[in-house]
Amino acid sequence: MGVRPTTAYFIVLWIFRNAQSNSFLLSSAWFAVLTLLYLEISMRVGTAPICIYGQAGCPSSSLADFFDRVIQQSSRMHGISSSLHSESEQNFLPRRNFIGKRKCHTYSIPTPDDKENAQRLGREQMIEVILRLLEAWSDPLSQFHLSMSPDQDQDFNQYGSNKALEISDMLHQLREGVTKMADKMKILGALGNSVTFLSPESFVPVSDFSFYKRGELNSVDHHNLLFCLNRDANKVKNYLRVLKCTTFPGTDC
Amino acid sequence: MMKNVPGSLLLLLVINVTLDAEKIGLRPPGKPVLTMCRSPEKETFTCWWEPGSDGGLPTTYALYYTKENSDAVFECPDYHTAGKNSCFFNKNDTSLWVNYNITVVATNTLGRTFSDPMDIDVVYIVKPNPPEELNVTVMEDKSWPFLRASWESPDKADTRSGWITLIYELRVKLEDDGEWEMHLAGQQKVFNIFSLRSGGTYQVQVRCKPDHGFWSEWSSTSYIKVPDYFHREKSMWILVTVFAAFIFLIAAWLIHMNGHSLKHCILPPVPGPKIKGFDKKLLKYGNSEEILTALVVPGFPPTTSSTCDDLLVEYLEVYIPEDQEMILEESKAERDLLKSEALRSDNDSGRGSCDSHTLLMEKCAQVKETDIGENPVMKEKQRHQQEWNESPLAYAHKDLLSPDMSGGRVKTWPSVFSPLPQQSAATLSQTNPLVMAKQHCHSDSLFPLGSTSSYFNHTAHSTEEAHRHSEFYTTNNHPQKLQARSDLNISNIGYSETPTSLQLPPMQPTSYVEVQEVNRDNMVLLQPAVSKGCCGDGRIDNREDYSKVKGMSSDKVLLLQRDVVSHEMDLSKEQKINGALEADSSSPQVSTVSPAQNKMSPTVDGYVDTAVMFTLPTH
Numbered sequence: 001m002g003v004r005p006t007t008a009y010f011i012v013l014w015i016f017r018n019a020q021s022n023s024f025l026l027s028s029a030w031f032a033v034l035t036l037l038y039l040e041i042s043m044r045v046g047t048a049p050i051c052i053y054g055q056a057g058c059p060s061s062s063l064a065d066f067f068d069r070v071i072q073q074s075s076r077m078h079g080i081s082s083s084l085h086s087e088s089e090q091n092f093l094p095r096r097n098f099i100g101k102r103k104c105h106t107y108s109i110p111t112p113d114d115k116e117n118a119q120r121l122g123r124e125q126m127i128e129v130i131l132r133l134l135e136a137w138s139d140p141l142s143q144f145h146l147s148m149s150p151d152q153d154q155d156f157n158q159y160g161s162n163k164a165l166e167i168s169d170m171l172h173q174l175r176e177g178v179t180k181m182a183d184k185m186k187i188l189g190a191l192g193n194s195v196t197f198l199s200p201e202s203f204v205p206v207s208d209f210s211f212y213k214r215g216e217l218n219s220v221d222h223h224n225l226l227f228c229l230n231r232d233a234n235k236v237k238n239y240l241r242v243l244k245c246t247t248f249p250g251t252d253c
Numbered sequence: 254m255m256k257n258v259p260g261s262l263l264l265l266l267v268i269n270v271t272l273d274a275e276k277i278g279l280r281p282p283g284k285p286v287l288t289m290c291r292s293p294e295k296e297t298f299t300c301w302w303e304p305g306s307d308g309g310l311p312t313t314y315a316l317y318y319t320k321e322n323s324d325a326v327f328e329c330p331d332y333h334t335a336g337k338n339s340c341f342f343n344k345n346d347t348s349l350w351v352n353y354n355i356t357v358v359a360t361n362t363l364g365r366t367f368s369d370p371m372d373i374d375v376v377y378i379v380k381p382n383p384p385e386e387l388n389v390t391v392m393e394d395k396s397w398p399f400l401r402a403s404w405e406s407p408d409k410a411d412t413r414s415g416w417i418t419l420i421y422e423l424r425v426k427l428e429d430d431g432e433w434e435m436h437l438a439g440q441q442k443v444f445n446i447f448s449l450r451s452g453g454t455y456q457v458q459v460r461c462k463p464d465h466g467f468w469s470e471w472s473s474t475s476y477i478k479v480p481d482y483f484h485r486e487k488s489m490w491i492l493v494t495v496f497a498a499f500i501f502l503i504a505a506w507l508i509h510m511n512g513h514s515l516k517h518c519i520l521p522p523v524p525g526p527k528i529k530g531f532d533k534k535l536l537k538y539g540n541s542e543e544i545l546t547a548l549v550v551p552g553f554p555p556t557t558s559s560t561c562d563d564l565l566v567e568y569l570e571v572y573i574p575e576d577q578e579m580i581l582e583e584s585k586a587e588r589d590l591l592k593s594e595a596l597r598s599d600n601d602s603g604r605g606s607c608d609s610h611t612l613l614m615e616k617c618a619q620v621k622e623t624d625i626g627e628n629p630v631m632k633e634k635q636r637h638q639q640e641w642n643e644s645p646l647a648y649a650h651k652d653l654l655s656p657d658m659s660g661g662r663v664k665t666w667p668s669v670f671s672p673l674p675q676q677s678a679a680t681l682s683q684t685n686p687l688v689m690a691k692q693h694c695h696s697d698s699l700f701p702l703g704s705t706s707s708y709f710n711h712t713a714h715s716t717e718e719a720h721r722h723s724e725f726y727t728t729n730n731h732p733q734k735l736q737a738r739s740d741l742n743i744s745n746i747g748y749s750e751t752p753t754s755l756q757l758p759p760m761q762p763t764s765y766v767e768v769q770e771v772n773r774d775n776m777v778l779l780q781p782a783v784s785k786g787c788c789g790d791g792r793i794d795n796r797e798d799y800s801k802v803k804g805m806s807s808d809k810v811l812l813l814q815r816d817v818v819s820h821e822m823d824l825s826k827e828q829k830i831n832g833a834l835e836a837d838s839s840s841p842q843v844s845t846v847s848p849a850q851n852k853m854s855p856t857v858d859g860y861v862d863t864a865v866m867f868t869l870p871t872h
Binding site: 075078082103107111113114115116118119231234235238241242243244245246249252253 | 344411416464465
C-alpha cells in the first residue's frame with residue numbers, strides 16, 4: 001500500500017488544480033479523497049502477535065505446525081537426494097563393487113541407529129545430532145555443486161548440478177528452521193537448559209573433510225557423496241519425526 | 254614298495270568312491286540365491302533365500318553377514334523364526350542406516366557353495382503388514398448415502414512414536430464388476446466413498462506403505478451393501494425432464510414466431526419476373542400471344558411528354574417573349590413592380606430559364622452563341638451547368654423561393670450555393686455569397702425580365718456586373734462583332750475593374766449587340782448581332798436596335814443613347830454602365846460596353862428593357 005497512496009495523492013492534487021472552475025470536478029475530487037481515506041483505513045491489515053509462548057489466548061498448536069513444516073522440508077530434501085542417488089546409480093552401475101568400501105564423512109557423528117536408542121536420546125541431544133548432521137553437509141554440497149563439470153557425463157551432471165543447488169538451499173533453510181524451533185522449544189520449557197549448541201567447528205572434525213579432495217571430485221566421489229547424502233537426509237527426517245511425536249503426542253503420531 | 258600299497262589302495266578307493274558318487278549324481282550343493290530381505294516395522298528384518306540343488310546330499314545353509322566398515326563376520330542369529338530358508342534378525346541385531354553384506358553358504362559333504370552377496374540397508378526394505386480393522390459403514394447424507402471406511406495401522410508398525418510413517422490406499426469395487434477403484438488416502442485412517450449405486454454391494458480393501466518402502470499386502474475384504482434410494486434419483490430426473498420440456502416449448506414458440514423470417518433465411522425465395530403491369534400467371538397459363546401483348550406495357554419507354562418529375566431531367570426552356578416589356582432598372586423601388594410583373598407573367602409556360610433571375614445574362618449570351626439548331630436547350634443546359642459550377646457569382650434570391658411569387662407553378666428551386674472564388678472575392682469589396690437557384694426543368698417563368706433586378710443586392714452588383722461584363726467587350730478601333738462570352742477570365746477582368754454596385758437588369762438573353770462602328774465622336778454604335786438567334790426559340794430580333802453612345806462622362810461612364818427606331822427613349826434617365834472603359838486616352842477602348850437595347854418596345858410604363866443593360870457602380 002505504499003505506492004498507491006502516493007499516486008492517489010498526486011491524482012487528487014491534479015484534479016484539484018484543474019477543477020477550480022468546474023464544480024463538478026471539484027466535488028468528484030472530494031469524493032475521491034474521502035473514498036481513498038476510507039479504503040486506506042479499512043484496508044489496514046489487522047495483525048495479531050504470533051503465538052510463541054503458548055499463552056492462554058494462543059492456539060496451542062503453533063509450534064506443532066512449525067514442526068510439521070520443518071518435517072515437510074526435510075522430507076522434500078530427502079526426496080530430492082534419493083532421486084539424485086538413483087540417477088547416479090544408473091550411471092554408475094558398472095562400478096558397484098566399490099560400494100562396500102564406502103565411507104561417509106559423517107560417520108564420526110554418533111547417531112542412534114534404532115528406535116530404542118533414538119528414544120533414549122532425549123530431545124536436546126536429538127536436536128544436537130540433527131544440527132550436527134545438517135551442518136556437516138553444507139560444505140560438501142557446495143563443493144559437489146561446483147565440481148559438477150559439464151564435460152564428463154553430460155546428462156547426469158546437468159541434472160545433478162541443478163539438484164545439488166536445490167538441496168543446498170533446502171539444507172540451509174532446514175538448518176535455520178531447526179535452530180528456530182529449538183529456540184522456541186527452549187522458551188517453552190520443552191528443552192532443558194543443559195542444551196548447549198556447540199560451535200560449528202566442533203561438530204565435525206576438519207580432518208573428515210579431507211575425505212573429499214577439494215576441487216578434485218570425480219564420478220566415484222560423486223556417487224559416494226550422493227549415497228551418503230541420501231542416508232543422512234533420511235536420518236534427519238526420521239529424527240525430526242521422532243522428536244515431534246515425543247514433544248507433541250497427537251493425532252498425527 | 255610294499256608300504257606304498259595301502260596308500261595307493263586308499264587313493265584308489267577314494268577315486269572309486271568319487272567316481273561312484275558322480276555316477277550316482279552327487280555333487281556339491283548348488284548356489285543358493287538370496288531372494289529378498291524385508292523389515293515389517295523398521296526394527297527387525299528377515300532375509301529369505303532360495304536353495305540351489307542340494308547335490309543329492311544333505312546340505313546345510315548358513316547365512317553370514319558383515320556390517321559396513323567392519324570386517325567381522327557374523328552368522329545369522331535365528332534360522333527358524335521366519336520359516337525355512339530364512340534368517341531373522343531381531344532388534345538387537347538390526348542396525349539402521351548401516352549396510353549389511355549378506356551371503357548364504359550351502360554346505361554338503363562334497364563342498365560348499367557361496368551365494369551372491371546382497372547389500373541391504375534396512376531403512377529401504379520396509380514392507381509393513383496390511384492395515385487392520387477395516388470397517389465400512391453406510392452414512393446417510395440427505396438421502397444420498399455414502400460409505401465411510403476406517404482402519405488402523407498394522408500392529409507392529411510403531412507410528413505412534415513417529416518412528417515409521419505410513420500412507421494408505423483404498424480400493425473399492427462393486428461385487429459383480431471387474432474393475433477396482435483406487436483411492437489414495439494419505440496418512441489418514443478414514444475415507445469416504447460417494448457416488449454409489451443404489452442397492453449395490455461393494456468390496457473394500459486397504460493397504461499401506463512407508464514413505465520409502467514397499468506396499469503392504471491388501472487387507473481382508475470388507476463387504477457392504479448400499480440401501481436403495483431410487484425414488485430420490487427419480488425426482489431429479491423428473492425435474493430435468495420438466496426443464497427440458499420447458500426449453501423445448503420456448504424454442505418451438507420462438508421458431509413459430511419467427512418462422513417466416515427463418516424460412517426466408519434458410520430458403521430464400523426464388524425471384525420471379527417483375528415487370529410492371531405484367532401478370533405472372535400469364536407465364537404459367539397463358540399462351541404466347543397473350544404474353545407478348547402483355548409485355549407491351551403502355552407507358553414504356555417513357556416519352557418526352559411525360560412529366561419532368563419522372564425523368565428528373567433538368568433542362569432549360571428558353572423563351573424569347575416578344576412582348577417583353579423593357580423596364581429600366583433604376584432602384585430597389587422597382588421591386589414591387591417587378592414582383593407584380595412576375596405574378597402576371599406567372600402562368601406563362603415556356604418561360605425559360607432566361608426569364609428567371611437566377612440565370613444571368615451570360616447564360617443567355619451563351620445561348621446566343623450556340624447553334625440553336627439542333628438541341629439548343631440541352632446544350633444550354635449543359636453549359637449552364639458548367640458555367641454555374643465555375644461561376645464565381647452567387648445570387649441571393651430571397652424572393653425566389655417564396656411561394657407567393659410562384660403562384661404554385663414553380664417547382665422546387667434547388668439552390669446552388671457557390672461561394673465566390675478567391676480571385677473574385679479579393680476584388681470585390683462585398684462578397685455576399687448569394688444563393689443561386691438553378692432552374693428546375695419545369696421552369697415556368699416566374700420572373701419576368703424586369704424582376705431579376707430585385708434579387709440583387711447592391712453589394713452584389715459587382716458580381717453581376719462583372720458577369721455582364723464578360724459578355725461584351727470590344728476593342729477599340731475594331732468594329733467587330735461583339736461576342737458574348739462567359740469566360741471566367743473575362744468575368745474576372747470585369748471584376749477587377751468593376752465597381753461594386755451593380756444592378757443586373759432582368760435577364761433578357763434574347764438580345765445582344767455588336768459594335769457597328771465607332772464614329773469620330775468616340776461613340777460606339779452598337780447593333781444587335783444578326784447571325785445568332787436566342788434562347789432556343791430561334792427568334793432573332795433583327796431590328797436594328799442599337800444605342801448610340803451619347804457621350805462619356807468624366808467618371809468613365811458611357812452614356813448610351815437609345816436610338817430606337819420605334820420608340821423614343823427616355824433619355825432623361827441616364828444609365829450608368831459598368832464599363833471597363835479605360836481612361837487611357839491613347840486608346841479609347843471600350844472594354845465593356847453595355848449592350849444596346851434591342852428591344853425597344855416600351856412598356857406601358859415607359860421603361861426600357863433593362864435586360865441588356867446594367868448599371869455600373871461608380872468607382
